[in-house]
Amino acid sequence: MRLMLVEDDALLGQGLVTAFSREGYAVDWYLKVADAEKAMAAGQPELVVLDWQLPDGSGVELLKKWRRQGLGLPVLMLTARDAIDDRIQGLDCGADDYLVKPFESRELLARLRALSRRPVSQVDPVLANGALSLDPASHKVSLGGELVVLSRREYALLHELLRQTDRVLTREQLVERLYSWGEELESNTLEVHVHHLRKKLGSEFIKTIRGVGYVMPKLS
Incomplete structure (x- = not known):
């Protein structure tokens, strides 16, 4: 299963790539919004792990754009924001799940397994x-x-x-x-x-x- 990781923290990103690869995922890792956009336009992965705050923009805004385009693939958001309003905002913008940093990789992998079992539904365009x-x-x-x-x-x-x-x-x-x-x-x-x-x-x-x-x- 192909997974897109969008995370600018080099240490965390490398650790996640290792964990995902051991779990059997084929991982494409991007550090910026622009790179993730280009990759998505070239071909959809089956899962996305997306950081909220990226060097060239917001992961939330990127996700909203994907949903407006009708992309219904499962997306799990990562963020250091733990306020309930932030979690609600992330989910309302189209995230299927939400995990607050720091987290255990085992929990992240379990959440991804759960997401991969859900049928992908097409999101209504505007x-x-x-x-x-x-x-x-x-x-x-x-x-x-x-x-x-x-x-x-x-x-x-x-x-x-x-x-x-x-x-x-x-x-x-x-x-x-x-x-x-x-x-x-x-x-x-x-x-x-x-x-x-x-x-x-x-x-x-x-x-x-x-x-x-x-x-x-x-x-x-």
Whole structure:
């Protein structure tokens, strides 16, 4: 199995290359964002171990770029940042796992074995409709180039409608996809989220099909 390591610490990198090679991985080691980008463009590995802070840029920004391009390969991030907000940021940007330095190589290898057993899923590219765009990798929504702040539920609803533009989704379908089983809902909860989205985006993006549900028409 081919593994890409992106780590600028020479001592740590050499130790990881040795550990990975003993585990049976074919390792390609890069010290910079630019080199990793070129290598990824030339051919995808099956796993990536990516450092957060690199000499010529951010591993997080590199990962977001890969996810926007639709690359769904497993990525484990390495970082010295141990704050919960940093971990959340790394995972929200598309990392499949996260390991804080210093760490035991045995734990890293075990995490890689777990990742290699997961089926690789394709990450949605940036979704767009007219002046509206949604980036699944960063969870950011913009309208006419301006950032739009949405709640978690509003984002999920918009994502579902954008994924299926011009398709009518029933109220039951949307409730089933957006809410957990057993979650207590007010009868008009979905309608409230639709109302808020219309206020933030404009009424042209979500149309009501009376007695059926909602649709996002395709805009030029």
